[in-house]
Amino acid sequence: MFKRLFWIGVGAAAGVILVSKAEAYVRANTPKRAREFIMGEDQDRVPQRTLAGLVGEFTTAMRYREDELNRRYTDRFHG
Template identity: 50%
Template sequence: MFKRLFWVGVGFSIGVVAASKARSYAKAHTPAGAREFVFGRETNNVAVSTVLGLYDEFQTTRKAREAELNQQYVAASR
């Protein structure tokens, strides 16, 4: 179990680093108007904003799945 947890952590870390590097590259190589349209005006803390975006997306997906499972559980218990 600890091996699996370790590799999930490694994979998550690599994903965060890759996503922040890709965002950083895109911000550096796009014109100012397009960059502000896509990423907003904040150009600092790319890694932090990437992690926060991933966390928000995870929470939204988790809550939707939890609601779906709760509905299935209630329907099955009737």
């Protein structure tokens, strides 16, 4: 269990480092118009927008799955 948590933590940390390095590379080596096309006009808030999008997508999927399970068990016990 602890090994799994350790490796998940290592993977998450490596992912954060790689994304930040890639973002810094893109900022340093691409023209402004290309950066705006890739990252959007608000380039300082890319991580926050990405996280907000992921949370929103997770919430939507969770609600969909919860509704599906509620329908399945409601039909099983009432039908």
